[in-house]
Amino acid sequence: MTGRRCLLSWLCAAAVTCAVAQQAPPWTEDCQKSTYPPSGPTYRGLVPWYTINLDLPPYKRWHDLVSDKAPRIKILVNSLKNVANAFVPSGKIMEMVDHKLPGLLGTLPGPFEEEMKGIADVTEIPLGEIISFNIFYELFTMCTSIITEDKEGHLLHGRNMDFGVFLGWNVNNNTWVVTEELKPLTVNLDFQRNNKTVFKATSFAGYVGMLTGFKPGLFSLTLNERFSMNGGYLGILEWILGRKDATWIGFMTRSVLENSTSYEEAKNILTKTKILAPAYLILGGNQSGEGCVITRERKDSLDVFELNPKQGRWYLVQTNYDRWKSPFFLDDRRTPTQMCLNRTTQENLSFATLYDVLSTKPVLNKLTAFTTLIDVTKGQYETYLRDCPDPCIGW
Ligand SMILES: *[C@@H]1O[C@H](CO)[C@@H](O)[C@H](O)[C@H]1NC(C)=O
């Protein structure tokens, strides 16, 4: 708790943005109704689909997508460089990233090394910057994830991707710089083998891990950041210093989506794999009771909390705090999410009502880049870009 509070206040001071972010209330509002199908000022637009052909060599898989998006990726990478240079003005960090980081690449597993090399070559961005861009997603994901089960045992999975906190505030229109730059980079991906879908996911162009996705008919998976003193920075430092026995989280979730063939197998891997940073993994299956939130430390899982419709637990909600602790007082998205689900009732669960919950401030906030709705058994997967016009809280 202390660590998190320090982190927040330090970053607020550093960014000098809190005063601006704290616009006139109300930051919260009544549970939204009839917001679906999406329209109006909180809806930014649809997300384009791209096919990623897993039969191609890893180096070539991302070429079409990243050549479309290269100019946008460059803008984002430049913003991140500006953040790094603001902290260490000598330019030493970027020098290290460009020249030293690729030397570590030899130790990256599976297809990831080649995929990132392919992306670096097509975008003409130095490989070290593509790697840091990929590491960056392991660290700044504030999110809300929900799994629900209706009276017939049918599951739905929804999530808001909140991203870009502390990385700079645009005073002209009260938005987070990085969040805004990520919206045009948001893509839906259809990963195929033999021209058949293996899994679908939503990601940011240039990132090869996966934080939001599903395997039609089998399971759905989302990842939320978990802050902890023994956290991601330490894990990544250890990894750079040579302890390579842990997996990047985004690589683990991508591998699970690509290669696991059941809810149970996915759950087993997500619970047991040693990872570089703590995280919450939210996993849904294809039948009654198959839904869980896995709270991970780097080595172990601390808690696996499951749906239990017989005992009245017909939904799971996860934001960025351990369920047995109160949320950070300035960032309680958990209570409004639960309250709106309670009001929705188990009788009226649908993409429409889930979207209503995910459209209610502060569950929807200025960090929200997109909302995804997943129906594993029906094979339905929808992602919508979001905006949160004033008055709206910064997170
Ligand atoms: C169910 O949800 C829809 C969509 O928000 C809403 O229009 C409808 O009034 C709700 N029905 C009940 C019985 O609450």
Ligand SMILES: *[C@@H]1O[C@H](CO)[C@@H](O)[C@H](O)[C@H]1NC(C)=O
């Ligand atoms: C805010 O301004 C930035 C930079 O001009 C722009 O990219 C972004 O789309 C704007 N966002 C909104 C919600 O108006």
Ligand SMILES: *[C@@H]1O[C@H](CO)[C@@H](O)[C@H](O)[C@H]1NC(C)=O
């Ligand atoms: C996939 O479909 C394309 C066009 O429909 C075809 O040319 C190609 O041979 C197919 N590939 C495989 C692996 O079946």
Ligand SMILES: *[C@@H]1O[C@H](CO)[C@@H](O)[C@H](O)[C@H]1NC(C)=O
């Ligand atoms: C999935 O499994 C295949 C076959 O074992 C392997 O080549 C591939 O690298 C795996 N994918 C990921 C993302 O780990």
Ligand SMILES: *[C@@H]1O[C@H](CO)[C@@H](O)[C@H](O)[C@H]1NC(C)=O
């Ligand atoms: C549900 O998933 C299991 C594996 O976890 C699979 O064996 C089964 O066929 C799936 N059921 C349906 C209806 O797709």
Ligand SMILES: *[C@@H]1O[C@H](CO)[C@@H](O)[C@H](O)[C@H]1NC(C)=O
């Ligand atoms: C939601 O309903 C459950 C079960 O009735 C209750 O325990 C919980 O306090 C409610 N939460 C909110 C935020 O209203």
